[in-house]
Amino acid sequence: MKFLVINSGSSSIKYQVIDMTTETVLATGLVERIGETTGHLQTTFYPGTDQERESVAEQAIADHDSGMRSALALLTDPEQGIIAHTTDIAAIGHRVVHGGEDFRASTLITPAVLAAIERNIPLAPLHNQANLDGIRVAMEIFADSPQVAVFDTAFHQTMPPRAFHYALPYALYEQDRVRRYGFHGTSHRFVAGECARLLAKPLAQCNLITVHLGNGCSMTAIENGVSVDTSLGMTPLEGLVMGTRCGDVDPALHLFLHQNKGMDLVAIDAMLNKESGLKGLCGLNDMRDIHKAAAGGDERAALALAVQTYRNRKYIGAFMAVLGRVDAIVFTAGIGENDPFVRAESLKGLEAFGVRLDPDKNSGHTGEARIISQNDSRVRVFVIPTNEELAIAREVAGVVQG
Ligand code: ADP
Numbered sequence: 545m546k547f548l549v550i551n552s553g554s555s556s557i558k559y560q561v562i563d564m565t566t567e568t569v570l571a572t573g574l575v576e577r578i579g580e581t582t583g584h585l586q587t588t589f590y591p592g593t594d595q596e597r598e599s600v601a602e603q604a605i606a607d608h609d610s611g612m613r614s615a616l617a618l619l620t621d622p623e624q625g626i627i628a629h630t631t632d633i634a635a636i637g638h639r640v641v642h643g644g645e646d647f648r649a650s651t652l653i654t655p656a657v658l659a660a661i662e663r664n665i666p667l668a669p670l671h672n673q674a675n676l677d678g679i680r681v682a683m684e685i686f687a688d689s690p691q692v693a694v695f696d697t698a699f700h701q702t703m704p705p706r707a708f709h710y711a712l713p714y715a716l717y718e719q720d721r722v723r724r725y726g727f728h729g730t731s732h733r734f735v736a737g738e739c740a741r742l743l744a745k746p747l748a749q750c751n752l753i754t755v756h757l758g759n760g761c762s763m764t765a766i767e768n769g770v771s772v773d774t775s776l777g778m779t780p781l782e783g784l785v786m787g788t789r790c791g792d793v794d795p796a797l798h799l800f801l802h803q804n805k806g807m808d809l810v811a812i813d814a815m816l817n818k819e820s821g822l823k824g825l826c827g828l829n830d831m832r833d834i835h836k837a838a839a840g841g842d843e844r845a846a847l848a849l850a851v852q853t854y855r856n857r858k859y860i861g862a863f864m865a866v867l868g869r870v871d872a873i874v875f876t877a878g879i880g881e882n883d884p885f886v887r888a889e890s891l892k893g894l895e896a897f898g899v900r901l902d903p904d905k906n907s908g909h910t911g912e913a914r915i916i917s918q919n920d921s922r923v924r925v926f927v928i929p930t931n932e933e934l935a936i937a938r939e940v941a942g943v944v945q946g
Contacts, residue, residue, distance in 0.1 A: 557678060
């Protein structure tokens with residue numbers, strides 16, 4: 545049984561074909577620079593196996609429809625493809641960024657679901673529109689396969705009002721749904737499930753803090769298996785220090801920048817999203833480059849590391865207070881999975897709260913899910929690789945198989 549997982553962006557489509565019987569990836573692909581003069585098409589068949597082979601092409605890709613059709617042509621290629629016909633795809637999962645308050649779970653896409661995703665466009669203008677473009681094209685091309693929307697926000701719809709409300713005039717919530725939603729939900733849910741398995745305890749009895757540190761960063765407090773608070777807010781800008789996004793700042797900053805620098809709101813928003821975070825502090829946003837620079841004596845790179853890890857620690861402390869009892873802290877995503885320094889600094893000084901990292905286990909690297917706390921640590925600490933495509937595919941299986 546083969547599932548197709550699609551992540552459609554404004555100028556790109558990323559996809560994977562996963563054999564759900566064995567949960568193995570049959571193909572992974574990327575269509576980039578849609579709408580530009582030369583687009584880029586890349587597909588890897590059987591990645592990570594000895595049968596791995598790659599197909600790369602540069603060609604104009606006018607729109608999402610032609611991008612998806614080009615990808616399909618490769619997947620059904622009689623010589624090297626992995627499916628014979630579109631009907632070989634049993635179901636399709638679409639990543640959708642913003643489900644607003646309409647979706648608490650992944651759902652089969654119907655006209656009403658499309659309308660609700662469209663209704664939520666104001667909350668994530670770039671993302672939701674691009675996600676919809678991908679869905680519409682896939683529904684045309686794979687007309688016989690059930691299509692499922694998997695929302696970044698859905699996992700966090702269990703947050704209680706005290707956690708999701710901003711202290712703003714209530715009418716803004718009633719009229720415009722201004723509130724905190726949270727993102728990266730598919731990843732937080734996936735690693736929480738894996739962690740419960742490692743703890744040999746039902747997820748519904750687990751209290752966890754899941755720490756997703758990639759280009760985007762977020763942290764979630766999970767109580768009895770459900771999200772009760774998370775660091776990202778109405779948009780993916782609040783909370784932790786990210787690659788290029790600022791995380792928490794004083795909301796009065798906007799007026800200051802407008803009055804003192806003559807910046808308009810669009811320029812301020814672009815700066816906070818694209819020129820801030822680690823990049824704003826030290827000019828670099830790839831963590832590996834930041835470590836190299838810091839090791840070479842670059843003080844701003846060291847500052848960027850200090851600011852990010854301090855913010856992580858502050859949020860871990862806050863979420864420990866939210867949860868009371870914490871069974872485990874889980875690190876995931878590019879930085880969370882690979883960076884022992886960031887993990888150690890983010891947990892520094894938390895021994896009094898029952899967190900005892902094992903330095904040897906922390907510095908080891910396996911690429912597998914593993915425990916990195918000492919045997920007597922009251923709060924266990926894990927590194928668990930996230931796999932958003934597999935997580936989406938499992939969600940799809942849950943929806944289509946009931
Ligand atoms: P995205 O949010 O785009 O999915 P990833 O989860 O792939 O991002 O994370 C990207 C981040 O992970 C980058 O900052 C990158 O430098 C960092 N990263 C990847 N490998 C390592 C490593 N070995 N050590 C430290 N950081 C790493």
